[in-house]
Amino acid sequence: MYSHATTGANFDINNLYEAGRLDVVARCCLNVLWISEHIRDNAQVIVSLNGGPKPPVAIRFDGSKLGDIFPSEKGIAFVIKKALKAVRDENWIACHQGVSVSRKSFQDVIKEASNIYVLDSKGEHISKANIKDGTFVFGDQVGINAKELAFALRKGKKLSLGPKNYLASFAVAVVSWVLDQK
Numbered sequence: 001m002y003s004h005a006t007t008g009a010n011f012d013i014n015n016l017y018e019a020g021r022l023d024v025v026a027r028c029c030l031n032v033l034w035i036s037e038h039i040r041d042n043a044q045v046i047v048s049l050n051g052g053p054k055p056p057v058a059i060r061f062d063g064s065k066l067g068d069i070f071p072s073e074k075g076i077a078f079v080i081k082k083a084l085k086a087v088r089d090e091n092w093i094a095c096h097q098g099v100s101v102s103r104k105s106f107q108d109v110i111k112e113a114s115n116i117y118v119l120d121s122k123g124e125h126i127s128k129a130n131i132k133d134g135t136f137v138f139g140d141q142v143g144i145n146a147k148e149l150a151f152a153l154r155k156g157k158k159l160s161l162g163p164k165n166y167l168a169s170f171a172v173a174v175v176s177w178v179l180d181q182k
């Protein structure tokens with residue numbers, strides 16, 4: 001996920017909107033990682049945070065190892081705060097059970113990914129594309145900036161849910177559901 005949210009740990013956990021829309025990030029994580037009270041143990045989410053004060057920060061949630069997180073926006077935000085306090089350099093370091101953090105950029109993450117689909121209303125419709133497991137790239141409430149989008153598309157192709165512009169959290173919920181059916 002490409003996000004414009006804060007990279008500072010000093011945000012108010014009760015006001016995620018003001019933290020550059022960490023509420024959007026938290027909702028996307030919830031929709032990919034949790035099926036009701038169960039964790040989707042074949043899913044990972046990497047959030048690329050690009051807001052101030054010190055971008056970039058990448059936070060990786062690994063569904064196969066995730067533990068001790070309450071499935072709510074606040075629960076996710078609590079772990080993001082921990083990650084932002086722990087981040088050091090470009091190496092992944094563990095900051096919570098199943099969660100690691102690094103200073104990798106969005107492009108670094110894309111370089112390490114394979115089978116990339118970029119969620120975009122102008123792509124091939126999901127009902128026609130024979131999607132396989134892979135990396136599904138999506139933006140926040142602002143979207144992915146043009147340079148990063150072009151970079152992701154060097155390795156990936158656009159995948160669409162139709163011409164309507166949906167909330168990021170809805171778009172990833174639909175893709176997760178489609179993958180669940182396979």
Ligand SMILES: C[S@@+](CC[C@H](N)C(=O)[O-])C[C@H]1O[C@@H](n2cnc3c(N)ncnc32)[C@H](O)[C@@H]1O
Nearest residue numbers: 119120121138139142143160161162165166168
């Ligand atoms: C609220 S939208 C971003 C809006 C932003 N103004 C833009 O045009 O990119 C959040 C993200 O959800 C995904 N998304 C929204 N609608 C979509 C659609 N119809 N098909 C595929 N992905 C979609 C995209 O990845 C998008 O970056």
